[in-house]
Amino acid sequence: MQVILVDPTDDTMFASWYRVYAAGVTHDRVDVPLYSMDEFRLMLSEDPKTRPWGREVAAAVRDDEVVGGSFIDWPERDNLNHGEFLLAVPAPLRGQGIGAALYDHAIARLAERGRTTLATSVDQPIDGPEQPAVGFLTRRGFSRVNIEMRRALDLPLPEGRLDELHEKAARASSEYRSLTWVGHCPDEYAEQYTRLKSLLSSQAPLGESGYQQEVWDLDRLRGEEKLLDQQGRTPITTVAIAPDGSLAGHTQLMIPKDDDGRVFQWDTLILPEHRGHRLGLLLKVINLRRLIEEDPSRTRVQTWNAVQNGPMNSVNNELGFRSVEESQEWERHLVTT
Numbered sequence: 001m002q003v004i005l006v007d008p009t010d011d012t013m014f015a016s017w018y019r020v021y022a023a024g025v026t027h028d029r030v031d032v033p034l035y036s037m038d039e040f041r042l043m044l045s046e047d048p049k050t051r052p053w054g055r056e057v058a059a060a061v062r063d064d065e066v067v068g069g070s071f072i073d074w075p076e077r078d079n080l081n082h083g084e085f086l087l088a089v090p091a092p093l094r095g096q097g098i099g100a101a102l103y104d105h106a107i108a109r110l111a112e113r114g115r116t117t118l119a120t121s122v123d124q125p126i127d128g129p130e131q132p133a134v135g136f137l138t139r140r141g142f143s144r145v146n147i148e149m150r151r152a153l154d155l156p157l158p159e160g161r162l163d164e165l166h167e168k169a170a171r172a173s174s175e176y177r178s179l180t181w182v183g184h185c186p187d188e189y190a191e192q193y194t195r196l197k198s199l200l201s202s203q204a205p206l207g208e209s210g211y212q213q214e215v216w217d218l219d220r221l222r223g224e225e226k227l228l229d230q231q232g233r234t235p236i237t238t239v240a241i242a243p244d245g246s247l248a249g250h251t252q253l254m255i256p257k258d259d260d261g262r263v264f265q266w267d268t269l270i271l272p273e274h275r276g277h278r279l280g281l282l283l284k285v286i287n288l289r290r291l292i293e294e295d296p297s298r299t300r301v302q303t304w305n306a307v308q309n310g311p312m313n314s315v316n317n318e319l320g321f322r323s324v325e326e327s328q329e330w331e332r333h334l335v336t337t
């Protein structure tokens with residue numbers, strides 16, 4: 001067996017990689033979110049000079065057949081010691097050393113780039129049997145550093161629910177106004193918005209993960225918007241504006257072009273000095289309303305939050321999100337000599 005990097009412009013090889021990777025990632029799980037093949041290809045084709053993350057995929061090949069796949073990525077603007085990977089082997093092929101070969105390859109690729117904190121995630125369905133990755137990673141010196149819960153909100157919401165929640169949140173936040181945009185951030189707010197994007201990466205609870213605050217500037221923001229345009233993903237963003245005109249927080253939903261009715265909750269952040277006014281609930285309610293106007297055919301929103309993130313989880317509970325599976329974050333520190 002050999003592990004080789006896959007060229008995303010090699011249609012046949014890339015399609016085999018995707019088929020096998022998707023089979024490995026989705027096995028035994030519920031309503032699994034996964035980038036489409038085109039979305040992956042676009043992410044892998046970003047300009048190396050400007051991309052915020054480097055990315056590559058590899059295939060384990062045995063007797064000319066792809067039998068396993070990996071996705072390897074590493075930040076290039078911040079967190080320069082950090083590298084991530086995800087390995088996937090279809091269930092019927094597990095326990096034959098394919099995962100181990102993909103692992104050795106991924107670690108070597110990240111170590112070559114000087115990445116000493118290696119991170120990956122394990123998706124553990126609630127009440128399901130323990131995923132094989134737990135033992136696999138433990139035996140390779142990894143420990144679990146954080147647990148996020150993937151939760152889903154079924155749409156449409158019960159009649160009147162959003163009105164009720166809107167009224168409640170608006171009462172506590174009457175000094176703030178809100179602004180919603182679909183697609184790109186207006187120029188007027190772009191600079192401030194990059195500050196929120198950057199802070200989100202350090203303000204959301206990360207457990208024992210060593211991941212540091214991300215560096216966001218206008219180039220990174222516009223670069224992300226360009227990639228989303230190419231992927232056919234439409235972001236809907238609502239911000240809170242404080243009485244002095246500054247941004248107090250934001251929330252964002254992402255509508256993929258074709259993903260079986262799913263919508264993804266991306267960022268939500270209220271700056272510490274503006275917390276306690278029910279702005280988190282207000283922004284989410286306004287954004288959901290806009291989503292329903294923009295695309296009433298969507299059937300559910302999926303979100304991920306650290307289990308210890310009390311305030312965010314309580315907003316999500318009020319909205320009616322239900323738990324689907326844990327997304328556990330695992331890390332290992334390479335010893336360098």
Ligand SMILES: CC(C)(COP(=O)(O)OP(=O)(O)OC[C@H]1O[C@@H](n2cnc3c(N)ncnc32)[C@H](O)[C@@H]1OP(=O)(O)O)[C@@H](O)C(=O)NCCC(=O)NCCS
Nearest residue numbers: 024086087088089094095096097098099100120132133136
């Ligand atoms: C985790 C995952 C990638 C492991 O893949 P796998 O191909 O079953 O892994 P391997 O066969 O290499 O290793 C599993 C065990 O099989 C055993 N094994 C059986 N036959 C083997 C062989 N011929 N050669 C090597 N190992 C063999 C080994 O004991 C190994 O145990 P170890 O962890 O002590 O080394 C796979 O379960 C998977 O795709 N899970 C879903 C995706 C996921 O959760 N990824 C985890 C995040 S990276």
